[in-house]
Amino acid sequence: MTYRQTLDYMFAQLPMFQRVGEMAFKKDLTNIIALCDFLDNPQARFPSVHIAGTNGKGSTAHMLAAIFSGRGLKTGLYTSPHYRDFRERIKIDGRLIPERQVIDFVAKNKALFEKLEPSFFEMTVALAFDYFAKQAVDVAVIETGLGGRLDSTNILTPLLSVITNISLDHQQFLGDSLPLIAAEKAGIIKSRVPLVVGETQDEIKDVFIAKTHERKSPIFFADKTYRALLLKSDSTRSVYRVFKNEAVLFENLHLDMPGRFQQKNLVTCLQAIDLLDARHSFLQPKGKGGVQDGLANLKKYSNFIGRWQLLGKKPTILCDSAHNEAGMSLIMKELEQLEFERLHIVLGMVADKESGKILSLLPKKARYYFAKAAIPRGLDAKILRQRASVFGLYGSTFISVKEALESAKKNAASNDLIFVGGSAFVVAEVV
Secondary structure: OOHHHHHHHHHHHOOOHHHHHHHHOOOOOHHHHHHHHHOOOHHHOOOEEEEEOOOOHHHHHHHHHHHHHHOOOOEEEEOOOOOOOHHHHEEEOOEEOOHHHHHHHHHHHHHHHHHHOOOHHHHHHHHHHHHHHHOOOOEEEEEOOOOOOOOHHHHOOOOEEEEOOOOOOOHHHHOOOHHHHHHHHHHHOOOOOOEEEOOOOOOOHHHHHHHHHHHOOOEEEHHHOEEEEEEEEOOOOEEEEEEEOOEEEEEEEEEOOOOOOHHHHHHHHHHHHHHHHHHOHHHOOOOOOOHHHHHHOHHHHHOOOOOOEEEEOOOEEEEOOOOOHHHHHHHHHHHHOOOOOOEEEEEOOEOOOOOHHHHOOOOOOOEEEEEOOOOOOEOOHHHHHHHHHOOOOOEEEEOOHHHHHHHHHHHOOOOOEEEEEOOHHHHOOOO
């Protein structure tokens, strides 16, 4: 099969959450265990860091991977979803897995896939683990997909577990309260493996404390030790003063990402690096690169896209893949800090998410361009426009995200701002 035929097989034959939603959600780890047993348990053949959380886990994963790559370590990075190319999910030092690796993996294991009928996500995780093991990475940063306890990545025993934060998302799978969702995410905690929690949340911190006590695992709340003060930010980069135990650790730490909402992710990353360095000497720099170099060159080292990404100037065009209440709230606060004449918002959502809470956060003064993301789960643009009108949000509907963006460009003056978002799958069509 060609690469395109291989992807068509994967997408057509195997349920995939990002395309079809609930029917792709598996409630046990039987398939991924069987797949990895067949592959001689590749997940046990490389050191890893395992990251879960509702928001920020992708950014935190890229920060950690960039630091490791900058140190000269051969670094695997597994994230989801992808934007333009399936291979974005599986990278080594920012380079996408070669097409030939994907083709050969599927061809070699197709008989087993058809016997087990694994989900798209299970097969992709097995591919990532197998690739990282065969490439003998020094370390891999692995982001969970949905949840934690039953996530396919959760057959790892990592050097360190990380949980960024908890907010309401995927309630139909994970529970309808923060403590229930936290309990699912806490499922990644392994016996005697340290846990970093990025954000101390009073309502759920005891969930993590109890689980780590049960597992005899040390627990560290990053925001109790580290604090990041934003000094300046533009559309592509930001600079922070970082404190550790209220003493200045970095006077001017450059991050190759904009947005004050990255403060929490930065703090989480620094706490994780601190613990890893104290416990595992092989993760120390092989060359001159360090934390500052890794974060200052994050996009180069990790090939980071899709989060608060600048797509154009005059007018300024920004996109972000925030898709739940907490994430969109941070994005709206960030928009408030920018200077522009008029705001244009290209908006799309998925049908199986509760849209009201997100729509209630969006500004009434903006001009809206409603579009359906090009996936089966995409919410019809006319339905989205109708729901938005309840919250005083008005605009036109379009048959595609690209058409909506083109219309926004035609209507926007050079000093206006266009924001594209509402779903990772909307962003995938414009990055």
